[in-house]
Amino acid sequence: MIKGTVSTFGALVLFIGAWLIFASGTKRGKRFSIRRVAGIQAVDEAVERCTEMGRPVHFATGTGALDSSMIASFAIMSYIATKCAQMDTGLIVSAGLPEIYQISEGVVRQAYVEAGKMGSFRAENVRYLTSAVAAYEIAVDGLLHRENPGANLMFGPFNAEAMMIAERGNRLGLVQIAGTNSFLSLARFVATCDYVLIGDELYSAAAYLFRDKEPDRVNQVLAQDVLKLGAFLVILIGTILTSSGNGIVAKLLAK
Amino acid sequence: MNRLAEWLSNIDVRILQAGLVIVVVFALVNPMGLSVPITEGATRAYESINSLPAGSKVIFAVSTNPGSAAEHAAMGPAILKHLVKDKIKIAFIPTGSQATAYVADYVNQAKKLGYKEGTDFVNLPFRAGDEKFVASLGTGFKSVYKELPSSPLWDSMVDIKSFSMWIDISGGQSQMWAIAHIGDPFKIPVVSGVNSNMIMNLEQYLKSGQLSGLLGGLAGGAQYEVLSGAPASGVASMDAQGFGYLWIILLLILGNIGYLTSKKAGTAKGGVTGD
Amino acid sequence: MKGRSALAVLVSTLTALVVFAARFVDVPVITVTSQRIMEWTVVVAAFALGLGAVNLARVSIKNISARRGKSWWLNIVTLVFLVVPAVTGIALGPNHKNYLWMYNTFYVPLNASIVALGVFWICSASYRAFRLRNLHSFLLLASSTIVMIGSMGLGQKYLPYSPKMSEWILNVVSSAIMRSMGIITAIGMAGVGLRIVVGLERRPLAGGDSGE
Numbered sequence: 001m002i003k004g005t006v007s008t009f010g011a012l013v014l015f016i017g018a019w020l021i022f023a024s025g026t027k028r029g030k031r032f033s034i035r036r037v038a039g040i041q042a043v044d045e046a047v048e049r050c051t052e053m054g055r056p057v058h059f060a061t062g063t064g065a066l067d068s069s070m071i072a073s074f075a076i077m078s079y080i081a082t083k084c085a086q087m088d089t090g091l092i093v094s095a096g097l098p099e100i101y102q103i104s105e106g107v108v109r110q111a112y113v114e115a116g117k118m119g120s121f122r123a124e125n126v127r128y129l130t131s132a133v134a135a136y137e138i139a140v141d142g143l144l145h146r147e148n149p150g151a152n153l154m155f156g157p158f159n160a161e162a163m164m165i166a167e168r169g170n171r172l173g174l175v176q177i178a179g180t181n182s183f184l185s186l187a188r189f190v191a192t193c194d195y196v197l198i199g200d201e202l203y204s205a206a207a208y209l210f211r212d213k214e215p216d217r218v219n220q221v222l223a224q225d226v227l228k229l230g231a232f233l234v235i236l237i238g239t240i241l242t243s244s245g246n247g248i249v250a251k252l253l254a255k
Numbered sequence: 256m257n258r259l260a261e262w263l264s265n266i267d268v269r270i271l272q273a274g275l276v277i278v279v280v281f282a283l284v285n286p287m288g289l290s291v292p293i294t295e296g297a298t299r300a301y302e303s304i305n306s307l308p309a310g311s312k313v314i315f316a317v318s319t320n321p322g323s324a325a326e327h328a329a330m331g332p333a334i335l336k337h338l339v340k341d342k343i344k345i346a347f348i349p350t351g352s353q354a355t356a357y358v359a360d361y362v363n364q365a366k367k368l369g370y371k372e373g374t375d376f377v378n379l380p381f382r383a384g385d386e387k388f389v390a391s392l393g394t395g396f397k398s399v400y401k402e403l404p405s406s407p408l409w410d411s412m413v414d415i416k417s418f419s420m421w422i423d424i425s426g427g428q429s430q431m432w433a434i435a436h437i438g439d440p441f442k443i444p445v446v447s448g449v450n451s452n453m454i455m456n457l458e459q460y461l462k463s464g465q466l467s468g469l470l471g472g473l474a475g476g477a478q479y480e481v482l483s484g485a486p487a488s489g490v491a492s493m494d495a496q497g498f499g500y501l502w503i504i505l506l507l508i509l510g511n512i513g514y515l516t517s518k519k520a521g522t523a524k525g526g527v528t529g530d
Numbered sequence: 531m532k533g534r535s536a537l538a539v540l541v542s543t544l545t546a547l548v549v550f551a552a553r554f555v556d557v558p559v560i561t562v563t564s565q566r567i568m569e570w571t572v573v574v575a576a577f578a579l580g581l582g583a584v585n586l587a588r589v590s591i592k593n594i595s596a597r598r599g600k601s602w603w604l605n606i607v608t609l610v611f612l613v614v615p616a617v618t619g620i621a622l623g624p625n626h627k628n629y630l631w632m633y634n635t636f637y638v639p640l641n642a643s644i645v646a647l648g649v650f651w652i653c654s655a656s657y658r659a660f661r662l663r664n665l666h667s668f669l670l671l672a673s674s675t676i677v678m679i680g681s682m683g684l685g686q687k688y689l690p691y692s693p694k695m696s697e698w699i700l701n702v703v704s705s706a707i708m709r710s711m712g713i714i715t716a717i718g719m720a721g722v723g724l725r726i727v728v729g730l731e732r733r734p735l736a737g738g739d740s741g742e
Contacts, residue, residue: 321645322645458705458708500682504675
């Protein structure tokens with residue numbers, strides 16, 4: 001093995017082992033519960049509010065790369081698209097990367113198909129704006145003014161555009177819910193949004209929303225918790241040992 | 256009193272923003288020459304570069320884009336002047352697609368300071384690939400630039416180990432790539448200059464020693480100018496930045512006075528929700 | 531699973547496994563294949579950019595033909611700035627003076643101006659958000675105020691301990707939180723990555739096909 005990767009491989013084995021244990025429990029009929037994240041309940045309320053007001057829902061994905069937070073956000077996008085299709089509420093998706101636009105169109109289209117509302121699907125409502133941060137924030141700013149949505153949902157990897165988009169939405173009086181694992185954007189969202197899903201809550205939210213249809217998502221979250229516990233123990237034991245002059249944990253992690 | 260309190264807690268946004276402009280312009284026009292607080296990251300950056308012997312070679316990697324240009328406007332020239340003063344040889348490399356123009360600026364500045372291309376610095380062209388490109392500089396430095404003409408300095412740059420330091424001026428993630436593919440495997444010190452909002456994210460790398468210096472935004476540039484004894488545009492902007500902070504602090508105080516007074520009267524609004 | 535979905539899942543699983551394996555083992559075939567796969571992602575991203583541009587053009591043309599909204603004419607501006615630089619760059623090259631003129635005259639100042647506007651948003655957002663509602667809000671307000679005071683010359687002059695307090699907040703408190711969030715986020719990324727490797731995450735691959 002490549003030097004320095006043994007500890008990573010060990011963590012991977014622990015993760016997969018925990019996942020398999022939870023998966024076998026699910027196969028035997030056991031159902032693991034997952035707590036509801038406050039922001040996700042607010043998503044339902046936001047969509048209902050938009051339906052009552054007759055205004056569309058706006059979903060922004062940011063200009064960050066197609067990473068794991070965006071993959072988790074696609075699950076949330078699918079959920080919101082399904083709800084919008086069922087309630088005949090408009091949904092506008094603003095993508096900041098062309099590959100995210102491609103996938104978003106597929107996700108929203110599929111949601112409308114599964115809801116039996118393919119006739120209501122409008123391809124032009126899923127838009128690629130631009131990949132440049134400044135241009136994206138201005139484009140979304142203009143879109144919020146012109147399209148007059150009732151809610152501004154921001155899920156995905158955001159960069160500096162988070163500030164302007166969220167602040168503009170706040171000034172327009174929109175319900176705002178955000179979820180990202182980008183440190184830079186979190187502070188901005190916390191200051192301007194009604195609800196924020198911080199880091200891991202994004203993955204938990206996707207697991208909660210699809211806990212019945214895709215129970216493996218809950219198993220994933222549980223396996224993540226096992227790995228977090230393992231990391232905590234390693235840090236605790238390592239700190240104690242290293243502080244007392246024993247560097248064995250650091251040596252093991254460097255293998 | 257209630258009306259004043261309500262007004263204080265809901266000041267029109269235009270007044271907030273106009274006040275900020277007035278305060279910043281005032282400070283720019285009437286500089287007070289206030290001192291610049293020096294951070295540990297800036298001190299370590301200066302000491303790391305200062306400890307390089309004359310004739311050492313460094314990579315000056317630039318990933319500036321139009322959005323981050325203002326944040327890097329002070330630190331880049333300050334570091335460059337220091338390198339020239341200490342007669343350090345430089346390889347300029349744009350690691351971002353939009354950085355070529357900014358590298359050209361640094362090259363012009365180096366020439367104005369008396370440096371000659373081919374003997375004191377080389378200007379390497381942009382190569383696409385982001386992290387892959389940085390990684391390939393570590394594993395096969397010369398093979399990335401096969402077509403470059405020979406020159407005394409370029410010929411002496413055999414591989415990545417020919418360099419004593421990687422200086423990274425970036426608005427993105429190139430410093431992370433440098434740590435992962437250059438600093439950690441080849442034990443080459445990495446000094447990073449970033450946007451001010453990225454400092455929090457990178458302090459941990461400074462603490463762990465994976466970064467040998469960290470400069471954040473215009474303030475970081477101003478600190479480096481002070482440390483290197485060459486105050487310039489960075490230091491000149493610090494008064495304005497400080498007054499801008501003062502204005503925001505004043506607004507926070509007024510807003511909270513209004514909020515708490517309104518709260519007592521039962522008409523309060525605002526704050527971070529979800530508390 | 532339908533044929534197209536199955537193919538997408540198979541390709542993604544195989545490529546993910548190869549890149550994964552290259553991280554842990556030093557086998558030349560795997561390493562070289564992994565590098566080739568990474569190069570292919572650049573090509574795929576370039577094609578996706580083209581499709582994105584087509585979508586942007588399609589939406590703009592639709593708005594122009596329908597005269598949709600008061601500012602429908604801005605879509606003409608969008609189309610001009612989409613087509614002209616693209617054609618110029620392709621025909622003359624990105625280093626040609628005409629292309630660089632467009633870049634330096636329009637893109638650079640506009641980009642820098644929008645980024646600079648950020649400070650106004652931060653000013654109004656912090657004024658509105660930092661209110662003393664409870665202990666959490668107090669900590670938020672106090673830490674941000676200390677960091678601001680410690681970062682400026684006036685703070686250093688009249689409150690000499692403020693720079694040290696500011697550094698402590700950034701280096702100790704903030705750094706610890708960043709590290710823990712980094713660990714948690716990385717673990718989450720590992721979970722999602724593994725779902726893609728084993729073929730469980732099919733929503734992005736099959737255009738929304740759920741994980742069944």
